[in-house]
Amino acid sequence: MKHWTEFFNSRTHATKRLGKLALSLSFEVQEKEILLQNAKANLERFETQILNKVSESYQSKSEFETDILTAKDKAIKWNNEPIDSHIPTRKNKNNK
Numbered sequence: 001m002k003h004w005t006e007f008f009n010s011r012t013h014a015t016k017r018l019g020k021l022a023l024s025l026s027f028e029v030q031e032k033e034i035l036l037q038n039a040k041a042n043l044e045r046f047e048t049q050i051l052n053k054v055s056e057s058y059q060s061k062s063e064f065e066t067d068i069l070t071a072k073d074k075a076i077k078w079n080n081e082p083i084d085s086h087i088p089t090r091k092n093k094n095n096k
Helices: 013-055 061-080 090-095
Strands: none
Touching: 013 061
C-alpha cells in the first residue's frame, strides 16, 4: 500500500517522512475498521442469542416485540441521560 505523497514528482525529505507517518496511520485506521466490524458481528450474534432465550418466555409474538422495543427505548433514554440521575445516592439526594 502506498500513500499518495509517494506519487509527487517533487518530493522533499519532509514530505516523505510525513507520507510514511500518514501511511502508518492509514494502516491503523484499516485495522480499527476491521476490529469494529468484528465487534459489531459479535454484538449481533450475542443479541440474537439473547432474543432467542427471551422469546421462550413469551406466547405472543406481538407482546414479545413490544417488550423488546420498550426495553430498547428505555436503554436509549438511560444511556443519553446524565449519569448522576441513574442511581440515587446520599450525595445526589442532598444536592437536590
